[in-house]
Amino acid sequence: MLFWNADATARIVRVVVAAGPAAGRALVRFEPDVWGARHIGRLTPDGYHLIVAPDVGTRHHLLLPGPEPPAPGAMLTPCIPWDEWHPERLEAARAFWHFAARPRVSPAPRTPPPRPHPRGLKIAYMAWALDLAGAGASERDIHRAVIGDPPVLWEDSGARSRIRTLLATARRWRAGAALQLLLPRRHALAG
Numbered sequence: 001m002l003f004w005n006a007d008a009t010a011r012i013v014r015v016v017v018a019a020g021p022a023a024g025r026a027l028v029r030f031e032p033d034v035w036g037a038r039h040i041g042r043l044t045p046d047g048y049h050l051i052v053a054p055d056v057g058t059r060h061h062l063l064l065p066g067p068e069p070p071a072p073g074a075m076l077t078p079c080i081p082w083d084e085w086h087p088e089r090l091e092a093a094r095a096f097w098h099f100a101a102r103p104r105v106s107p108a109p110r111t112p113p114p115r116p117h118p119r120g121l122k123i124a125y126m127a128w129a130l131d132l133a134g135a136g137a138s139e140r141d142i143h144r145a146v147i148g149d150p151p152v153l154w155e156d157s158g159a160r161s162r163i164r165t166l167l168a169t170a171r172r173w174r175a176g177a178a179l180q181l182l183l184p185r186r187h188a189l190a191g
Contacts, residue, residue: 009061010088011088012062014063015062015076016065029075031072032050032052035054038052039052039053047063048064048067049061049062050063054099058099060100078096126169133167140154140160
């Protein structure tokens with residue numbers, strides 16, 4: 001299970017421990033062992049991050065303030081910011097509430113899996129080439145790893161220019177388009 005930076009995905013549900021009168025009205029308790037799902041937590045720079053996986057296609061990402069999880073049984077309440085991803089954040093909070101309030105009775109509805117990017121294989125090769133370049137590999141070594149053995153006359157070959165083009169495209173992609181792959185598609189607001 002992958003942990004993401006809280007700002008890199010809109011599906012993270014920020015929750016806090018309910019206090020005062022709000023605690024009596026909260027419908028979800030912090031009870032990962034009772035929820036009946038695999039879960040894993042860790043401290044991140046954003047707070048305590050907990051991933052709950054009720055089934056293969058469903059992941060609930062919770063972000064709690066502070067370095068440690070709350071006490072078992074603590075009442076939780078979501079904090080949903082009013083930003084451009086509010087509808088996605090609201091849906092993620094609703095899906096988690098639906099699961100945690102009745103984990104064995106009614107699992108959270110499946111969200112459709114993300115569609116593969118039409119240039120997925122090329123993006124994978126670009127990411128691989130960038131990793132190799134970042135590790136100090138030469139253009140010839142990158143060609144050997146990504147495409148295959150380079151030609152003997154490397155200096156004047158088209159293979160060298162293809163690798164240079166791949167790396168240049170990869171660097172431009174990393175500078176802008178890569179972030180777009182991490183964000184969910186925005187839905188147009190009816191108005």
